[in-house]
Amino acid sequence: MGQKWDVVIIGGGLAGLVAANYLAKNDLSILVLEKGKTVGGRARTNQIYQQYFNLGPHALSKKGKAKSILEELNIHIIGKSPKLGGTLVKDNLEYTAPFTPLNLFTTNLLNLKERMEWAKVLMKLTSINTEKLAQHTFEQWVQQTTDSANVQSLLFLLGRLATYCHTPNKASAKVIVSHMKTVLSGVLYLDNGWQTIIDQLNNRAVISGVQIQTDQVVKHLDPIDHDHFKLVLSNGEELLSKYVVCTTGPHELHHMLGEQSSFSKIRPVKGATLDVALTELPNPKKLFAMGITDPLYFSVHSNYARLSVDGKSTVLHVFKYHTPDEHIDGKKVKKELEQFLEKLQPGSKDYEITSRFLPQITVNQRLPQIGDKVSSGYHTAFSLS
Ligand SMILES: Cc1cc2nc3c(=O)[nH]c(=O)nc-3n(C[C@H](O)[C@H](O)[C@H](O)COP(=O)(O)OP(=O)(O)OC[C@H]3O[C@@H](n4cnc5c(N)ncnc54)[C@H](O)[C@@H]3O)c2cc1C
Structure with missing residues (x-):
C-alpha cells in the first residue's frame, strides 16, 4: 500500500484548487490528483498563436459567490465588465436588446x-x-x-x-x-483568461505545501474501513486517504465507486462553442448578440479583456445552448454558429487568425432541478469522508 494522506482531492480544476487552498490553512497532508497534463480543467485558457482562448465564453459574476471565495483566498481578479445591451435576433431580423x-x-x-x-x-x-x-x-x-x-x-x-x-x-x-x-x-471578462485564476490558486497551494500531481488518473475509490479510503490510480499505484474530495463529473465518480450510485443519473448542461480570433472586427459596433428563440450567443470578449499577447487582436465566442439528451450533429451545429457569426460580422472569415470548435462541452455537471440548492456557480464537488 502506498503513501497515506489526510486529504486527496481528485481533479485539479477550479473546485479542486479552491478546496486545496482552503484545506491548506489546516495542518493536513493534501494531495491533488489531476488526470490532465496541466491543472485548470474547464477553467483553463489555451494560448493559440498569440491569442488566449478560454474554453468557450467565460464571465465571472461580480456579485457571485465564486468571486467572493476567490477574493477571500487573495486571488487577484483583473478584468472589465461588458456593457449591457447589444442585439437580439429573431427570424433573421435584428432588434435592440x-x-x-x-x-x-x-x-x-x-x-x-x-x-x-x-x-x-x-x-x-x-x-x-x-x-x-x-x-x-x-x-x-x-x-x-x-x-x-x-x-x-x-x-x-x-x-x-x-x-x-x-x-x-x-x-x-x-x-x-x-x-x-x-x-x-454585472460580470467580468478577465484579462489573459481564467488561467490567471488557476495559476494563482495553483501557486498558492504549492507554496502552502499541497502536492499537486498531473497525469494521474484515479480509477477506483474504495472505502476500506470507517477511517480510510483506498485510491487506485491507472498506473496501478495505491494510496490511502482519510478524506477524499472528488471534483470530477458525477459519472466519473460513479465509475470510480464501481457500484450503482445515484451519481450516474445526474444530467449535465452542455453547449457548443466556436472560439474565434480575428485581426479586426468587420463591424466594430456589434459586440454582443443573442437569439431570441434560437439558443445562440455571440460576444466579443476582447473588447473588454486583454486576450492576446499584444492586446490587439479580437477574440470572440459564438455559443449554442444544448438541451439535455439532444442528439448533436457537430457539422450542423458548426454551420449554425458560423452563420450566426456571418450575420453579425459579415466577412469575418477574411480576418480570421484562428478558430476552435467544440461541439459538446459540459458547462455545468448538473442540470439544476427542483429541490437543488443554489450552488456557488457551475461547480460541483463531492466530499467523501
Ligand atoms: C463553455 C463554458 C462556458 C462557461 N462559462 C462560465 C461562466 O461564464 N461563468 C462561470 O462561472 N462558469 C462558467 N463555466 C463553468 C466553469 O468553467 C466550471 O464551472 C469550472 O471550470 C468547473 O471547475 P471544476 O473544478 O468544478 O470542474 P473541472 O474544471 O471539470 O475539473 C475537474 C477536473 O477533474 C479531472 N478529472 C476527471 N476525472 C479524473 C480522474 N479520474 N482522476 C483525476 N482527475 C480527474 C479533470 O481532468 C478536470 O481537470 C463555463 C464552462 C464552459 C465549458
Whole structure:
C-alpha cells in the first residue's frame, strides 16, 4: 500500500484548487490528483498563436459567490465588465436588446404595453425572494410572471445567459432566477483568461505545501474501513486517504465507486462553442448578440479583456445552448454558429487568425432541478469522508 494522506482531492480544476487552498490553512497532508497534463480543467485558457482562448465564453459574476471565495483566498481578479445591451435576433431580423433604460424605450422588439410589462418584470426580478420559487420549474415561473410572449422570450433568454440551461420545463426556478439576479448585477471578462485564476490558486497551494500531481488518473475509490479510503490510480499505484474530495463529473465518480450510485443519473448542461480570433472586427459596433428563440450567443470578449499577447487582436465566442439528451450533429451545429457569426460580422472569415470548435462541452455537471440548492456557480464537488 502506498503513501497515506489526510486529504486527496481528485481533479485539479477550479473546485479542486479552491478546496486545496482552503484545506491548506489546516495542518493536513493534501494531495491533488489531476488526470490532465496541466491543472485548470474547464477553467483553463489555451494560448493559440498569440491569442488566449478560454474554453468557450467565460464571465465571472461580480456579485457571485465564486468571486467572493476567490477574493477571500487573495486571488487577484483583473478584468472589465461588458456593457449591457447589444442585439437580439429573431427570424433573421435584428432588434435592440432592451436591457438598459434607454434601450428599453427605443427597442423595436416590444410595443409600448410590452415595454411597460418588461420594465415591471425587471423591477420585480431584482427584489424577488427566490426561496419562494423552490417548488416551481423556471417555465412555470415565467408563465406565471407574464402573459406576454415577447416578455416570456426575454426571460427565457436571460435564463440561458445566466446559467447556460436551455431546459426551462425541467430547470429549477429558484436556481435560475437566483443566477439571473446575480448576472444582472454585472460580470467580468478577465484579462489573459481564467488561467490567471488557476495559476494563482495553483501557486498558492504549492507554496502552502499541497502536492499537486498531473497525469494521474484515479480509477477506483474504495472505502476500506470507517477511517480510510483506498485510491487506485491507472498506473496501478495505491494510496490511502482519510478524506477524499472528488471534483470530477458525477459519472466519473460513479465509475470510480464501481457500484450503482445515484451519481450516474445526474444530467449535465452542455453547449457548443466556436472560439474565434480575428485581426479586426468587420463591424466594430456589434459586440454582443443573442437569439431570441434560437439558443445562440455571440460576444466579443476582447473588447473588454486583454486576450492576446499584444492586446490587439479580437477574440470572440459564438455559443449554442444544448438541451439535455439532444442528439448533436457537430457539422450542423458548426454551420449554425458560423452563420450566426456571418450575420453579425459579415466577412469575418477574411480576418480570421484562428478558430476552435467544440461541439459538446459540459458547462455545468448538473442540470439544476427542483429541490437543488443554489450552488456557488457551475461547480460541483463531492466530499467523501
Ligand atoms: C463553455 C463554458 C462556458 C462557461 N462559462 C462560465 C461562466 O461564464 N461563468 C462561470 O462561472 N462558469 C462558467 N463555466 C463553468 C466553469 O468553467 C466550471 O464551472 C469550472 O471550470 C468547473 O471547475 P471544476 O473544478 O468544478 O470542474 P473541472 O474544471 O471539470 O475539473 C475537474 C477536473 O477533474 C479531472 N478529472 C476527471 N476525472 C479524473 C480522474 N479520474 N482522476 C483525476 N482527475 C480527474 C479533470 O481532468 C478536470 O481537470 C463555463 C464552462 C464552459 C465549458
